[in-house]
Amino acid sequence: MTVTDSPVDNGVNVAALLGAREALSATPEAADFTWRASCTWRNGTHSHSTVTGFTGLGAEQQHRATYEYDIDHPECFASEDKGATPVEVVLVGLVGCLTAGVASVAQFRDIQLRSVTATIEGQMNVLGILGADPDIRNGFETVQVRFAIDADASREDLEALIAQAQKRSAVFDIVANPTKVLVELA
Amino acid sequence: MIQTTAVVVGAGHAGLAMSRRLTERSIDHVVLERGEVANSWRTERWPSLRLLTPNWQTRLPGHDYAGDHPDGFMPVGHVVDTLTRYARLVDAPVRTATTVRTVRVAPAGFEILANGDVFHAPAVVLATGACNLPAIPGIADAIPPSITTLTPFTYRDPGQLPDGGVLVVGASATGVQLAGEIHRSGRPVTLAAGEHVRLPRTYRDRDIFWWLQATGLLAERYDQIDDLTRARHLPSPQLTGTRQVTMTDLHALAAAGVRIVGRLGRIADGVAQFSGSLANICVLADLKMNRFLTRADQWATTSGLDGELPPPHRFARTHVDPRAPLELDLTSGEITTVLWATGFRPDYSWLDVPVLDRTGHIRHDGGVVTGAPGLYVLGMPVLRTRASTYIHGAAADSAALADHLHSFISNRHR
Numbered sequence: 001m002t003v004t005d006s007p008v009d010n011g012v013n014v015a016a017l018l019g020a021r022e023a024l025s026a027t028p029e030a031a032d033f034t035w036r037a038s039c040t041w042r043n044g045t046h047s048h049s050t051v052t053g054f055t056g057l058g059a060e061q062q063h064r065a066t067y068e069y070d071i072d073h074p075e076c077f078a079s080e081d082k083g084a085t086p087v088e089v090v091l092v093g094l095v096g097c098l099t100a101g102v103a104s105v106a107q108f109r110d111i112q113l114r115s116v117t118a119t120i121e122g123q124m125n126v127l128g129i130l131g132a133d134p135d136i137r138n139g140f141e142t143v144q145v146r147f148a149i150d151a152d153a154s155r156e157d158l159e160a161l162i163a164q165a166q167k168r169s170a171v172f173d174i175v176a177n178p179t180k181v182l183v184e185l186a
Numbered sequence: 187m188i189q190t191t192a193v194v195v196g197a198g199h200a201g202l203a204m205s206r207r208l209t210e211r212s213i214d215h216v217v218l219e220r221g222e223v224a225n226s227w228r229t230e231r232w233p234s235l236r237l238l239t240p241n242w243q244t245r246l247p248g249h250d251y252a253g254d255h256p257d258g259f260m261p262v263g264h265v266v267d268t269l270t271r272y273a274r275l276v277d278a279p280v281r282t283a284t285t286v287r288t289v290r291v292a293p294a295g296f297e298i299l300a301n302g303d304v305f306h307a308p309a310v311v312l313a314t315g316a317c318n319l320p321a322i323p324g325i326a327d328a329i330p331p332s333i334t335t336l337t338p339f340t341y342r343d344p345g346q347l348p349d350g351g352v353l354v355v356g357a358s359a360t361g362v363q364l365a366g367e368i369h370r371s372g373r374p375v376t377l378a379a380g381e382h383v384r385l386p387r388t389y390r391d392r393d394i395f396w397w398l399q400a401t402g403l404l405a406e407r408y409d410q411i412d413d414l415t416r417a418r419h420l421p422s423p424q425l426t427g428t429r430q431v432t433m434t435d436l437h438a439l440a441a442a443g444v445r446i447v448g449r450l451g452r453i454a455d456g457v458a459q460f461s462g463s464l465a466n467i468c469v470l471a472d473l474k475m476n477r478f479l480t481r482a483d484q485w486a487t488t489s490g491l492d493g494e495l496p497p498p499h500r501f502a503r504t505h506v507d508p509r510a511p512l513e514l515d516l517t518s519g520e521i522t523t524v525l526w527a528t529g530f531r532p533d534y535s536w537l538d539v540p541v542l543d544r545t546g547h548i549r550h551d552g553g554v555v556t557g558a559p560g561l562y563v564l565g566m567p568v569l570r571t572r573a574s575t576y577i578h579g580a581a582a583d584s585a586a587l588a589d590h591l592h593s594f595i596s597n598r599h600r
Contacts (some may be wrong), residue, residue, distance in 0.1 A: 066332075172463065173463075177451040177462070178452035180452075
């Protein structure tokens with residue numbers, strides 16, 4: 001372990017996060033957030049989604065920019081592959097959420113990160129979505145994430161870090177637990 | 187109308203300890219008890235239950251364990267006997283069969299309506315405990331009607347269960363003990379485990395509660411704990427009150443043949459769906475156990491005890507079966523009973539004083555209720571220290587709160 005005078009800086013404002021936790025515990029209504037995206041069909045399996053604003057802290061909030069996502073299926077499914085598949089976007093969401101958690105928890109625990117890389121894989125038998133075998137589910141059978149972390153910390157501390165990142169992760173919860181989903185016609 | 191200085195609601199260990207403290211301070215009081223002394227131990231516990239704390243630790247103010255088995259664990263019946271004897275020993279002014287219907291603010295303190303009687307007192311101590319009602323999640327409504335459902339309040343022994351499989355929901359001490367007991371009766375048991383606390387009964391030849399006390403963990407004050415909300419809602423550790431088995435954890439249950447699944451998330455069309463987070467939940471529990479064992483080892487070394495204790499060691503990681511199912515069809519006939527071991531909650535339906543937070547818990551500062559001078563709460567998890575969760579914690583807590591109450595009463599008249 002290196003001893004250094006400089007404070008740990010993973011670019012995470014822990015004081016602000018703890019302050020938010022304190023403030024939102026006092027005014028729980030402000031902690032109710034609604035996240036949104038809009039989607040427009042282009043052609044075939046290709047669609048275009050945008051993310052602009054969300055509701056939270058008791059008000060309408062705006063991202064700094066509109067973020068755009070093209071979703072499609074690959075050519076082996078006779079599609080034009082104009083974007084990642086929806087299931088890959090789910091993987092991106094999960095690994096991004098866990099990585100944000102790793103950085104935040106590391107900051108809170110005074111662990112200086114030098115590099116964090118992760119790979120994520122989701123196993124799926126597509127006979128499920130093709131409706132060819134009713135015993136196979138549509139979704140992932142398993143999802144595996146592998147983190148490589150270079151930091152001033154023991155292996156045990158890093159294991160604790162990724163365990164806590166999972167515990168605090170919204171997308172981990174979304175993927176691992178049932179969620180009520182309502183789809184209706186406008 | 188009966189005027190007194192303090193009304194204590196509940197004659198369990200906490201209420202009796204407080205009665206003793208008030209008597210010590212010559213504070214006129216009455217203890218109101220809906221049933222008999224130790225009522226919940228008499229009527230709301232299953233017969234095979236034993237305390238998690240060893241007998242030597244099961245102390246009350248002015249009353250240490252004096253029996254022949256200091257390293258044993260009291261069965262429920264002995265707890266009842268101990269509290270009944272203690273009530274006589276401290277001459278507690280208990281009014282049994284007196285159910286409190288309402289506590290409300292009155293011009294000079296509080297008005298307490300109990301059965302036909304009306305009490306007025308400047309101080310009230312709520313010693314009804316944290317376990318008045320089983321905390322059953324809303325998804326319970328979706329259980330198919332063909333299934334028998336039980337709680338730790340209605341469970342007695344496996345003989346009362348219909349034949350067939352049992353789903354135990356929750357992996358606290360209650361959940362793992364009942365899963366083990368029902369499994370040993372020959373019924374197939376599935377245990378749905380969310381976040382839990384894994385600890386060995388003994389470590390390096392000493393009881394875990396010896397370590398928890400020796401290392402100072404139990405003495406940690408509520409105002410020095412980083413995440414107090416979390417500490418107060420932690421599930422009870424996966425322990426059983428016996429020296430015969432070291433581990434009552436998921437690892438041991440799985441080895442015995444209990445099927446371990448993730449936290450019960452939803453029941454949709456009669457199908458129970460379990461969380462896929464089981465692996466991480468087990469990693470977290472293993473990490474936390476090892477963190478405490480490391481603290482225990484460090485304490486032993488600095489205390490010069492390594493010579494007289496067996497060497498440190500670690501327990502195997504919890505093995506999670508990767509084939510653990512994510513779904514269980516409750517309509518298939520495989521499961522005939524669901525047992526909710528999902529914790530307990532206090533019942534304040536009779537408390538007509540606006541001191542509850544949005545989750546129904548009392549806002550208090552170490553037992554001094556916030557926003558209602560003269561109102562105290564006692565016998566709750568991590569009330570003033572981590573020891574507050576256990577019977578022996580009431581000794582120090584009742585002394586501190588009786589001091590506060592005493593000065594509150596004295597200053598009122600100035």
